Amino acid sequence: MGLAKTELFTEEQNEIALFAKVFGHPARVAILQHLFKLNSCVCGDLVDEIGLAQPTISQHLKELKGMGLIKGNVEGTRVCYCIDTANWMDMKAKMIPFLDQDLPTNTHCC
Amino acid sequence: MGLAKTELFTEEQNEIALFAKVFGHPARVAILQHLFKLNSCVCGDLVDEIGLAQPTISQHLKELKGMGLIKGNVEGTRVCYCIDTANWMDMKAKMIPFLDQDLPTNTHCC
C-alpha cells in the first residue's frame, strides 16, 4: 500500500505523525539545526553546508515549508529561509506533551 | 533512491531522524498512546483497538521494539507489550532538546 489509513486515527495522532515524519530525515534535521544556529536566515549555503545536490535540498526545504516550520523570503536571485517561530511553537505544543507523558510504572509484566 | 545518505550527517542528526521516523505513522502513535494510557501492558487488544489487521499491527510493534521504545513479554499464547521506560527517557533526552531549541529572533528577513 505505502500510505497510512489516516481515517482510523484521531486528528491528534495524525498531526503528531505528520510532524514526526518531516523530522524523519537527517537532512531536514540538519537544515533546521543550521537555521537555529545562525539565528537568522540562510539561503542556498545549505547546499554547501550539507552535501546533497541542490534539487534535493530544495525538495527538503519544500517539505519543511509545507508543514509550516520554515518560511522563505526572496532576496534577488536568492531565497532566504528561516524558522517560522509561531508555527514552531505550535508544533512543540503538540509534540512535547506526546514525548513527555508520565511514564507508567509497570505493574505485572515487562 | 529511497534511502537517506546517512554518512553526510552527524550521529545526533541520524538518531533524531530515526526516532522521528518511528513516530511518523499514526498507528505507532496510537499504539504508544494506548500503552501509556493503560499504565501497564497490552497484547493483541491493539488489533481491536486500532482498526488494522493483525499482521500490520505486529509489524508496527516490531518497529517500535526495534527502536527500543517498547518491550514484549510472552504470556502463554499472548504477548504483552509495554513502554520501555529507560529507553523512552533516553529518547526524550535526545528529542526534546531538538524541539525545544531557543527560537531565533529573526533579524533582517522573514
Next chain:
DNA sequence: TCTATTTATTGCAATGTTACGATGAATAAA
C-alpha cells in the same frame, strides 16, 4: 538585451513503507 547566478520544477531510477492474506510457530485447553 544578453549573460550569469540562484532556486524551483520535472522526470526518472532505486529503494523504502504500508497493508493484508496466507501460513507458520508456540502454547493452552480439551
Next chain:
DNA sequence: TTTATTCATCGTAACATTGCAATAAATAGA
C-alpha cells in the same frame, strides 16, 4: 494427541520517498 488461540513471518501489491540530472523560471548585472 488433537484443536483452538494468538502472534510472527512471508510474500506481494500499491504507493511513497530519496536523490539527482536536466531544465525552467526569475532576477541582477554587464
